[in-house]
Structure formats: structure tokens, C-alpha cells
Amino acid sequence: VHEEIHKREEPLRCTVCEKAFLQSGHLRSHMKTHTANKSFRCPVCRRLFAESKYLRIHMRTHTNEKPFRCEVCQKAFTQSGNLVSHKRVHTGEKPYQCSTCERAFAQKSTLLRHEKTHNGERKLLSGHNLSRL
Template structure:
């Protein structure tokens, strides 16, 4: 295995530093904090435990969106989904046309489409942006410049929103 990461406590070889860290935590630190109450198995994440319960014990602990058919293993992800797509309450209206929605995020995305002057152009692809800082953030996708790093597992992200999604999905017990 070329460029392998060797565990300092045993002969385990991993392809990535993240896999090496996961091995260390799972095998040597015994960080399996989510235990199944129906059998002897333990898991590193709540999502892994819930998938196990669904597949092995036919226990469905998913959170269902009342506005559509989507389901989530983590309550926080359902809340993010509800806020983004089904924000119940007062409808918000576009100031430039008749478009209406419950979601402020959807309205913002819609209103950006009205603005035609996208003066900031990506040097790597054909995308254009209204703001220079949005262009710079986008170009990190092409350059691999990932500045947002998960303190739990070391995975890196271009955007803070992606890191927050990762934390909610894979490390739900950690406050961030």
C-alpha cells in the first residue's frame, strides 16, 4: 500500500489520515459510545446506530417531515430541512415579481436570479457571481483549498455550511 498511514500502536495500515484516526478511536480508545439496547453492538455515531436498528431489528427511529415524504435519522437535520424548504408561518414575497414562499432562503435564492450583472467570473469554469467573495469561495472547490476542518475526524471542507452539515450528520452529540 503506497502512502499508507500506519497505526502507532499496531500494524494496521490505513489509506487516509481520517481512516487511521477512525481505527485508533474504534480499536484503541474504544469510542463506541452509541450502544444498541437490543443486542451487544456499539457504534461511533447515532446515525450508524439508527441504521443498524432499522436494518437488524426493524425499529424505525427516523424523523419524518410533515410537509413532504423526506425522513432523517437526526432531528437537527429535519429542522434544517424544515427551515430551508417548509418554513411555516408568514409567507415572504419577492419585491420584483409575484413569487411567494415560506422560506427566506428560497426567496433569497429566487431574488438573486433577478440580478443580471454577474461581474465576477471563475477562472476555472464558466460560472459567474454577483460578489467577489462568493467567487473566491467557489474557486476553492477547484483549488482544493479547504479551510474548515472538523475537530472530531479531521475531514476538511470549503464552506462552513458543509462543515455544519457534516457535524450534524456524523457527530450529533458534539456541540459546535
């Protein structure tokens, strides 16, 4: 499994939400969030989950448990992925690049929000004969 991560050039993507995974097992597990019978219910808010591990992670929102801590600033997180994203604040890494203007972002959500700013430009251009511009 570890070697699978290093051999993979592109991450595996969920066909429903585009979330990326390096390991096929993680993708399979994630896919259940979209398709599986959700039989694990949160006793606090009644939300349903496809797997018990997702319920355990969710429960941290109610207990305020934050087991993942940044070594640089000591900020704590409920999920390891949130810590990984946060570390980019300190490293300056910006792995998400806009395909329209080449601007780069540390968070995928910021890129997605930014890309919406180009939608108006695309609509304007698509309504004109580009050869005349």
C-alpha cells in the first residue's frame, strides 16, 4: 500500500465530489459516504453516517476533541487532513493552481471560490465572436 502512494502520479478522484485520494482503499471507503446505507447515527445531533469511523470523527465536533496539533503554532484540529492543510500557512506551499490565470492557492476551497470570479469573464467571451476580439 505504501508503495502504491509513491507510484501514483495523479491522485484517485471521487466521481461524485472530486475529492482526491492517494490510496484506493481510502477512495472506496469515501465512496460509501455517497452510496451506502447510513446506519450509524450520532446520539447528539442525529446525523447519519455510512461507517462507524466517520461517526467517531464526527463525535469530536461535539466533544471538542482535537487530537491533531500543529508543531509550529500549537493550533489543534479534529481531523488530520485539516492539520495538513493548515501547515501550508507555515510552509507557503500553494498546490492548487487556477487553470485560467495560473494563480496558486494553499486551500482547494479558496481555489474553487477564486475560479468563480472567472465565470463572468467566460460568459462575456462566449457571447462574442472570438476571432473579432
